[in-house]
Amino acid sequence: MTTLSPRLLQATPVVVDHARGSYVHGTDGRRYLDFTAGIGVVSTGHCHPRVVAAAQEQVASLIHGQYTTVMHRPLLELTERLAGVLPPALDSVFFANSGSEAVEAALRLVRQATGRPNVVVFHGGFHGRTVAAASMTTSGTRFSAGFSPLMAGVHVAPFPTAYRYGCTEDEATAFALRELDYLFATMTSPQETAAFIVEPVLGEGGYIPGTAEFFAGLRERADRYGILLVMDEIQTGFGRTGRWFGHQHFGVEPDVVTIAKGIASGFPLSGIAASHELMSRAWPGSQGGTYGGNAVACAAALATLDVIEEEGLVANAADRGRQLLDGARRLATDAVGDVRGLGLMVGSEFTGQDGEPDTARAQAAQQEAARRGLLMLTCGAHMNVVRMIPPLVVTEEEIDEGLAIWSDVLTAV
Numbered sequence: 001m002t003t004l005s006p007r008l009l010q011a012t013p014v015v016v017d018h019a020r021g022s023y024v025h026g027t028d029g030r031r032y033l034d035f036t037a038g039i040g041v042v043s044t045g046h047c048h049p050r051v052v053a054a055a056q057e058q059v060a061s062l063i064h065g066q067y068t069t070v071m072h073r074p075l076l077e078l079t080e081r082l083a084g085v086l087p088p089a090l091d092s093v094f095f096a097n098s099g100s101e102a103v104e105a106a107l108r109l110v111r112q113a114t115g116r117p118n119v120v121v122f123h124g125g126f127h128g129r130t131v132a133a134a135s136m137t138t139s140g141t142r143f144s145a146g147f148s149p150l151m152a153g154v155h156v157a158p159f160p161t162a163y164r165y166g167c168t169e170d171e172a173t174a175f176a177l178r179e180l181d182y183l184f185a186t187m188t189s190p191q192e193t194a195a196f197i198v199e200p201v202l203g204e205g206g207y208i209p210g211t212a213e214f215f216a217g218l219r220e221r222a223d224r225y226g227i228l229l230v231m232d233e234i235q236t237g238f239g240r241t242g243r244w245f246g247h248q249h250f251g252v253e254p255d256v257v258t259i260a261k262g263i264a265s266g267f268p269l270s271g272i273a274a275s276h277e278l279m280s281r282a283w284p285g286s287q288g289g290t291y292g293g294n295a296v297a298c299a300a301a302l303a304t305l306d307v308i309e310e311e312g313l314v315a316n317a318a319d320r321g322r323q324l325l326d327g328a329r330r331l332a333t334d335a336v337g338d339v340r341g342l343g344l345m346v347g348s349e350f351t352g353q354d355g356e357p358d359t360a361r362a363q364a365a366q367q368e369a370a371r372r373g374l375l376m377l378t379c380g381a382h383m384n385v386v387r388m389i390p391p392l393v394v395t396e397e398e399i400d401e402g403l404a405i406w407s408d409v410l411t412a413v
């Protein structure tokens with residue numbers, strides 16, 4: 001008999017039979033409110049009828065057309081359609097399948113475009129599990145342990161994580177930028193640095209939003225030294241934070257944006273966006289792959305963008321996100337040291353009385369919630385942050401339902 005790898009770390013015993021909207025239905029006959037959305041993927045909810053119809057129609061006409069050989073209609077339409085969504089300066093896109101691949105594509109692009117070897121990433125960042133992406137990931141040793149040596153040329157500077165440093169956001173921002181300048185003086189000169197690669201909100205690192213002054217500081221240094229600014233929007237893009245892209249909260253303009261997850265409601269699709277001029281500096285043939293820009297995934301993405309626009313899901317994410325954040329803050333017990341987030345990304349950090357991360361209690365809360373019909377994930381270096389990341393279609397009543405279960409869970413643990 002074949003079994004699944006025992007190293008997958010499945011957090012709950014739930015086996016899904018089918019799913020619709022904000023709920024998954026288990027083979028145990030129970031219904032679960034899904035505040036994971038497949039790790040922020042099913043933006044339009046599970047099996048949105050428009051996305052299902054678009055995919056079914058596409059399956060019947062073309063499943064796969066390898067786009068370094070031939071173009072196809074869904075890919076060209078999606079390329080054009082993204083122009084109405086992405087920042088106007090980022091007028092060229094490249095498609096891949098997973099977030100990690102998009103990050104690697106961005107890495108190749110910035111190195112080739114600048115001729116510089118190094119990148120600076122920010123402490124607590126997560127960029128994926130392929131070796132290059134894992135080399136740039138600093139949100140937990142579990143993402144890189146045991147397969148060193150990692151890729152060279154990666155330097156790490158602080159992210160303004162005020163709660164962890166025990167200071168204000170302004171102090172954390174000033175510290176992070178000061179340390180970045182110190183890194184430039186001691187480890188990698190700015191002239192050897194191709195790019196900053198940063199998330200607008202640390203995702204796997206614990207749901208910590210950056211600050212406008214921090215991103216302005218990165219932009220200013222990028223402009224001063226000819227460094228490119230890559231925003232990893234894989235988790236924060238396509239309405240998740242209550243704006244189309246997370247960086248738009250902070251008034252900063254990136255040179256490259258990575259996209260994935262919410263773009264296609266669950267079909268594997270990712271990519272990078274940059275200016276045409278920058279993208280044309282990639283070396284010919286260095287970007288591509290067998291499955292990137294799959295026709296069915298592109299058709300699903302087109303339907304996803306229609307649903308996000310027509311159903312007002314960006315505004316819904318902002319409104320429901322505020323409801324969820326306020327509710328989680330109101331319910332926080334002594335076991336919860338901090339509640340934070342942006343839009344429909346809300347994290348509750350469990351800490352012990354000594355202020356140390358309380359991983360056991362966070363994981364007990366996650367499992368207790370699943371028993372009570374609410375699915376959630378954990379994140380953070382110590383996996384002591386319980387995060388809620390519902391589909392963008394989530395309703396006011398469903399947020400209330402989730403918060404009621406969360407209240408019971410906090411009492412129980």
Ligand code: PMP
Binds near residue numbers: 098100128129235
């Ligand atoms: N970057 C960010 C910000 C992410 O949140 C993730 C996935 N959680 C990735 C990259 C990697 O994406 P994937 O798992 O599709 O490779």
